[in-house]
Amino acid sequence: MEKTNNTPQSVPQLSIVDSHTHLLPGRLAEKIRAFFNANMDGDLAYPIDHEAILAMLARAGIGTVWSLPYAHKPGVAAGMNASSADIVTRLAGNPVKVVGAGTVHPGDNDPAAIVREAHEKYGLKVFKLHCSVGDFEADDPRLDGAWRYLAERRMPVIIHLGHAVSGHTIAPELAPVERLAQKFPRARLIIAHCGHRAGPQALDLVEKYEGIYADLTPVVTEPVALPAARVNQLAEKLLFGSDAPNTAICAEQNLAHVRKFGLDEAARAAILGGTARRLLAEVV
């Protein structure tokens, strides 16, 4: 990349990939912001304006973001996918590259067709499922056709597995992703927030299944709690994420948290971008 902005020392210039952000259309972003304001003490670290978010992330050394929409009910995914593609086009001149994602809901009329359209018409290569906001399980059989498509093309799918309003996940809620890895071995399944507060159990799945990955995105005010040695060991399957703008922890604090794991150079490079770049490159 030809980026030359000034970034903090020790952080390579705009080389970091943030695989978990939400650059959403205005009205939806405002609704989500109102939800957070009503449900949390304190403030979130980012405004909802896309350019402002990207400028703040760039100052932390982030050069690429994956922007993840998520369908909260049946019937909205196709429109969200179209707007995800529009947002990518609108931000095409930004120094931070935006990788748009698609979403789908098991209650949609034809989930497989929605996924195909997102990929073939809008060029979206990444997907997001949000099981608490959408109130479903990731392995809902109505999604089987969609999963077949996603798995065949090895499209990375970020899955928020927990159902709590707080954003937390508990260990039994990890079961659907394990069933998906068994049923669709080619699927690339990324456990959002590393299943926090069941992070160690999520890492067990990352270790056991070739298709299971995890992102290290904090949950609103809490960085993910994980044993450093295992983060180092599994780094090739872990991705950095900020959750901007829906987070009280700014990317710099989040990067400092990752540094505290005391990672070796290869592990650090994988988490801060290598894993995400490889996953995208493997999409067929």
Ligand SMILES: [Zn+2]
């Ligand atoms: Zn998120």
